[in-house]
Amino acid sequence: MLRTHTCGQLRKSDVGTEVTLCGWVESKRDHGGAVFIDLRDRYGLTQVVVGPPEAGSELIDEAGRVASESVILIRGKVTDRLEGKVNEKLATGEIEVRSSHFEILNSCETPPFTPSQSDLPGEDLRLKYRFLDLRRGEMQRAMFLRSKIVKSMRDYFEKHDFIDVETPILGRSTPEGARDYLVPSRVHPTSFYALPQSPQLYKQILMVAGFDRYVQVAKCFRDEDLRADRQPEFTQLDVEMSFVDADDVMGLIDGLVAESAKAVLGKEISTPLPRMTYSEAMRRFGSDAPDLRFGMEIVDITSIAKKTEFRVFRGTADSGGFVRGIAVKDAASKYSRRQIDELTEYVKGDFGAKGLAWFRVEDDGTLWSPISKNFDPEHLAEIKTLLAGEPGDLLMFLADTWEVTCKGLAGLRKRLAGELGLIDKDALHCSWVTEFPMFDRDEESGRWVAMHHPFTAPLTSDLPLLEEDPQDCRAQAYDLVINGSEAGGGTIRIHDPATQSKVFDLLGIDEETAEDRFGFLLNALKYGAPPHGGIALGIDRWVMLFAGLENIREVIAFPKTQKATDLMTEAPGQVDKEQLAELQLRTVKAKKD
RNA sequence: GGCGCGGUAGCUCAAUUGGUUAGAGCCCCGGACUGUCGAUCCGGAGGUUGCGGGUUCGAGUCCCGUCCGCGUCGCCA
Numbered sequence: 001m002l003r004t005h006t007c008g009q010l011r012k013s014d015v016g017t018e019v020t021l022c023g024w025v026e027s028k029r030d031h032g033g034a035v036f037i038d039l040r041d042r043y044g045l046t047q048v049v050v051g052p053p054e055a056g057s058e059l060i061d062e063a064g065r066v067a068s069e070s071v072i073l074i075r076g077k078v079t080d081r082l083e084g085k086v087n088e089k090l091a092t093g094e095i096e097v098r099s100s101h102f103e104i105l106n107s108c109e110t111p112p113f114t115p116s117q118s119d120l121p122g123e124d125l126r127l128k129y130r131f132l133d134l135r136r137g138e139m140q141r142a143m144f145l146r147s148k149i150v151k152s153m154r155d156y157f158e159k160h161d162f163i164d165v166e167t168p169i170l171g172r173s174t175p176e177g178a179r180d181y182l183v184p185s186r187v188h189p190t191s192f193y194a195l196p197q198s199p200q201l202y203k204q205i206l207m208v209a210g211f212d213r214y215v216q217v218a219k220c221f222r223d224e225d226l227r228a229d230r231q232p233e234f235t236q237l238d239v240e241m242s243f244v245d246a247d248d249v250m251g252l253i254d255g256l257v258a259e260s261a262k263a264v265l266g267k268e269i270s271t272p273l274p275r276m277t278y279s280e281a282m283r284r285f286g287s288d289a290p291d292l293r294f295g296m297e298i299v300d301i302t303s304i305a306k307k308t309e310f311r312v313f314r315g316t317a318d319s320g321g322f323v324r325g326i327a328v329k330d331a332a333s334k335y336s337r338r339q340i341d342e343l344t345e346y347v348k349g350d351f352g353a354k355g356l357a358w359f360r361v362e363d364d365g366t367l368w369s370p371i372s373k374n375f376d377p378e379h380l381a382e383i384k385t386l387l388a389g390e391p392g393d394l395l396m397f398l399a400d401t402w403e404v405t406c407k408g409l410a411g412l413r414k415r416l417a418g419e420l421g422l423i424d425k426d427a428l429h430c431s432w433v434t435e436f437p438m439f440d441r442d443e444e445s446g447r448w449v450a451m452h453h454p455f456t457a458p459l460t461s462d463l464p465l466l467e468e469d470p471q472d473c474r475a476q477a478y479d480l481v482i483n484g485s486e487a488g489g490g491t492i493r494i495h496d497p498a499t500q501s502k503v504f505d506l507l508g509i510d511e512e513t514a515e516d517r518f519g520f521l522l523n524a525l526k527y528g529a530p531p532h533g534g535i536a537l538g539i540d541r542w543v544m545l546f547a548g549l550e551n552i553r554e555v556i557a558f559p560k561t562q563k564a565t566d567l568m569t570e571a572p573g574q575v576d577k578e579q580l581a582e583l584q585l586r587t588v589k590a591k592k593d
Numbered sequence: 594g595g596c597g598c599g600g601u602a603g604c605u606c607a608a609u610u611g612g613u614u615a616g617a618g619c620c621c622c623g624g625a626c627u628g629u630c631g632a633u634c635c636g637g638a639g640g641u642u643g644c645g646g647g648u649u650c651g652a653g654u655c656c657c658g659u660c661c662g663c664g665u666c667g668c669c670a
Contacts, residue, residue, distance in 0.1 A: 031629065031632080032626040032627070085628060093630090110603070112604065113604055117605085123662065124661075124663090177669080179668085224668055225594095349596060349666075350666050440670095450670055452670065561663090
């Protein structure tokens with residue numbers, strides 16, 4: 001080692017020791033006759049003094065010229081700081097190192113930004129110079145937190161007898177689900193590998209192979225548009241178990257959540273985690289990943305709407321639609337007409353709502369609204385009672401299809417809670433949403449599509465519905481929700497061929513197609529497949545949520561931009577003609593519509 | 594693909610209704626200084642206002658197009 005100590009290590013007890021430190025020049029205060037340097041590494045900051053009598057004038061001059069963020073090595077004696085010069089902000093603030101040797105290991109060009117500057121530069125610059133950005137304390141903490149979380153997960157599964165098995169990155173494309181990233185095969189021109197969207201099929205086959213309990217920290221890839229909490233390349237903690245039911249899997253993960261939160265954050269989370277069915281979640285919160293850190297539950301007033309003269313409400317209710325709303329506590333004075341108009345535009349633009357109806361609860365307890373003249377006072381009173389409205393509250397309603405009221409109100413709920421500061425940033429609220437529907441209607445084709453994936457087992461009690469009423473058939477599926485974010489999801493899989501073929505039938509996957517796409521899995525299932533199920537946890541999101549951050553890029557060392565590029569490496573990039581020729585590929589320009 | 598926000602000095606930002614030579618702080622460069630820790634003091638350099646076009650006597654500012662970054666809807670089994 002070039003160094004004897006790190007920059008975060010030295011204390012008063014080390015005074016008198018001769019040490020060698022290496023690190024980056026975080027800042028420099030040049031007094032002419034003496035130079036103070038804050039030397040930084042991942043462990044901390046130590047003040048180095050280059051001055052007489054230990055340092056000669058040549059050394060002092062050299063130290064005075066050193067550029068910020070240069071890497072230096074210094075040797076010297078640890079000393080007490082002068083009387084009254086202790087820096088209480090620093091762990092090493094009681095001491096300093098008086099340099100007798102000063103060496104620039106690598107000088108730094110003037111950087112576009114420095115890790116210590118208070119005004120964070122724009123994100124594009126941070127991404128282009130990620131090596132500088134990653135020097136920042138915040139990024140360092142996020143990366144260490146990530147490492148600790150993954151370790152806590154690995155420890156937990158090791159303790160519970162899981163085996164870590166690696167599965168291929170080069171697999172085969174299965175057009176179900178997300179768009180695949182494709183990799184052309186040189187050996188088999190015109191054929192392509194696909195990067196895994198998840199190791200789903202492999203882990204099921206590992207169950208058939210008798211491994212019983214499998215875990216993997218798995219890189220997954222989905223060629224879909226990005227979001228604040230979504231990257232095209234992400235990491236899952238992938239788990240599969242044999243001879244289990246949904247309760248077993250959730251119970252295991254309950255333990256993981258509690259142990260991980262304890263080990264990493266020192267937080268106590270009581271288990272079992274609360275559970276809620278999908279239908280309850282949609283009814284009360286309009287979302288399958290409800291944020292339970294605050295209330296503002298959705299209330300259905302369709303039955304009252306039917307009695308009113310207000311055409312929008314009544315018409316919607318009479319034609320099978322829903323009128324649902326939320327009570328926003330103490331919001332009347334905080335939202336101007338202009339701001340409510342903005343909320344209206346929001347629900348219209350983002351969720352296709354036709355409008356936003358609202359009422360203010362007046363001091364005398366009556367409801368006032370631009371539309372209140374369309375309502376009998378009696379009906380207004382009923383509405384107020386149902387929503388438990390109190391003076392100063394705003395009551396907001398959407399009259400629309402079930403789906404639009406869900407999405408719109410869930411969006412409003414989240415936005416308003418954020419704007420009104422109702423969210424406790426320190427809370428880590430974890431819960432389960434269970435009994436997801438098996439199927440969803442594809443808007444365009446009108447066909448049934450699997451809500452999770454086509455190997456998901458229905459609830460035993462719902463088996464008859466597979467034929468009678470697929471709409472109402474529920475799955476043995478469960479999502480882990482942390483602070484209103486989907487942090488993981490899993491299912492019990494179908495292990496019986498009869499059920500599997502019924503599901504394929506429903507999804508319009510004929511025998512030939514099934515054979516072509518997942519033949520290897522179906523084949524394996526014929527050779528002694530145990531009942532099995534599992535879950536995949538989104539590690540990036542876990543870290544983001546544990547860190548209290550709102551963007552996944554802040555916990556990924558080298559993330560991609562919204563257009564899926566890497567600003568540092570400039571990937572994706574052009575390739576040589578020779579490379580394309582070897583793959584027998586040729587690029588063509590897409591026709592513009 | 595749709596909608597919205599943003600792009601001005603190396604960085605973070607400002608610039609009145611379209612009006613003089615586009616400013617400030619930090620960084621950087623030069624000088625002074627032995628106790629600073631956001632060092633201080635003196636001096637200095639630094640601009641294709643993302644790019645292209647248009648309107649105008651005059652555009653950082655208005656219009657059109659385009660690129661880039663961010664958010665979001667669609668999408669994400």
